[in-house]
Amino acid sequence: MYITYRTTHTQYFLEYLIEHCVLAVTFFLPLSLKWSSIFLGVGALLWLGKIIVLQKLDFKATPFDFGIALLVLLSGASILASPDRDFSFYNYYNLMGRYILLYYLVVNNMRSSTQVKRLIWSMLSSAVVVAMYGFYQYFFGATLSALEWVDGEQFPDLKMRVFSTLENPNLLAGFLVTMMAIASGMGYKAQENKYKIVYSALVILFGGCLILTYSRGAWLSVLAIVAMYGMLCNRKIFWLLLLLPVIAFFAHDALLERLMSIMNPTDTSSTLRLALWESTIAMIVNKPFLGIGWGAYWMVYPDYDFFINNPNTKIFHAHNMYLNIAAEIGIPGLITFLTIMYGHLRLALSSVRESIRWSSGIMLGIVGAIFGLIVNGFTDYVMFNIQLSMLFWLLNALIVVVWKQNSQRQDQNYRLKKVI
Numbered sequence: 001m002y003i004t005y006r007t008t009h010t011q012y013f014l015e016y017l018i019e020h021c022v023l024a025v026t027f028f029l030p031l032s033l034k035w036s037s038i039f040l041g042v043g044a045l046l047w048l049g050k051i052i053v054l055q056k057l058d059f060k061a062t063p064f065d066f067g068i069a070l071l072v073l074l075s076g077a078s079i080l081a082s083p084d085r086d087f088s089f090y091n092y093y094n095l096m097g098r099y100i101l102l103y104y105l106v107v108n109n110m111r112s113s114t115q116v117k118r119l120i121w122s123m124l125s126s127a128v129v130v131a132m133y134g135f136y137q138y139f140f141g142a143t144l145s146a147l148e149w150v151d152g153e154q155f156p157d158l159k160m161r162v163f164s165t166l167e168n169p170n171l172l173a174g175f176l177v178t179m180m181a182i183a184s185g186m187g188y189k190a191q192e193n194k195y196k197i198v199y200s201a202l203v204i205l206f207g208g209c210l211i212l213t214y215s216r217g218a219w220l221s222v223l224a225i226v227a228m229y230g231m232l233c234n235r236k237i238f239w240l241l242l243l244l245p246v247i248a249f250f251a252h253d254a255l256l257e258r259l260m261s262i263m264n265p266t267d268t269s270s271t272l273r274l275a276l277w278e279s280t281i282a283m284i285v286n287k288p289f290l291g292i293g294w295g296a297y298w299m300v301y302p303d304y305d306f307f308i309n310n311p312n313t314k315i316f317h318a319h320n321m322y323l324n325i326a327a328e329i330g331i332p333g334l335i336t337f338l339t340i341m342y343g344h345l346r347l348a349l350s351s352v353r354e355s356i357r358w359s360s361g362i363m364l365g366i367v368g369a370i371f372g373l374i375v376n377g378f379t380d381y382v383m384f385n386i387q388l389s390m391l392f393w394l395l396n397a398l399i400v401v402v403w404k405q406n407s408q409r410q411d412q413n414y415r416l417k418k419v420i
Helices: 002-028 033-054 065-081 085-109 113-139 144-148 169-189 193-213 216-232 235-250 253-261 268-286 297-304 321-349 357-376 386-419
Strands: none
Touching (some): 002 033, 002 085, 033 085, 065 085, 113 169, 113 386, 169 216, 169 357, 169 386, 268 321, 321 386
8 A cells, every 4th residue: 555655645745746847847948958958857867767667668549650750760860971970960869769759758647637737827928028028129139140140132121130048030920920820729718708819819919929030931831821710710710910001001111012022032042042943952962861861951952052152151951841841851851751740740730629619729729720731831940949849849849749639538428429
């Protein structure tokens, strides 16, 4: 009896610590990669301790285990094609390891609806800090780094682009689009007006900071998410698109110039992107199966430099998610990745109309976030950033957790009906 009590008490304590490590990972994700990684490592060790205490591996399978294993295998195989196998191997196990570890840590240890709610609020709270720091940076903290992202010749009225804690305006924009989507989904499905007001305020806060990134690809992603919500939930949402001419009318000259440049992309950023895509397609044609090697884009690019013609220039990614993945790990790797993404997206869509509104709101928000990433992927590759890649796998894990909770609830209701 004492042994059982002691084991149960220790198990509860370990689960409590694991949950708070996951919450800490989520909170620090956009703020500090170092601390986020530390809490991920501690959480993994505590999970291992829990397995040892219980003396069993209570591993929860997901519908995507085979696809994830195949992605890990194909990504690892690409190392063989890398010009620097040691670097690619180090980069591979360091990054892929943490993505998969985070995914299964969440799937196997976040079980209750209360835990999921805490995780979402931890995510949104962190996003508030990021957005507020972005506003501070714009009004009070201009730095040389903030000015580096400005094309002064093409946009003379654009003085700076904020990047907050994420080093790059486009990365910040990708993060804010994700947070806007989640807050929108939660707000749309919220039952009480006070929660609708809170979520609406968050959307406005994140949207305001997003404007200050001047990231055109992210702006297009937001429009795509609004259109998707309109088709998926309520056609009245399409009326939000009418805000565009209003924004354009009252917009600052720099914002208006940036908006208009979407229709006429002649600035250095757009020209460079087109050149990078041409180079990346050449990489894919030359090595379609294994790719050029995990994380090896910056090493291989000088051999395919048709635009800059400077061997000392380092280009780290293709500014296109699909081309970049296909180039580094091959076309089979890209297909596997897209299959995993589509599978999670479809699973989330199947739960959007769930009767439990909070879980439906989470799924709707994540659907919007992934859809935004899909659209943004045509003009950028924000998952080149470790933190945003971890966020992607975290959201996928949340889809599985909420889906499992919904399935268990439906099974219980079915058994109850049979008894009655």
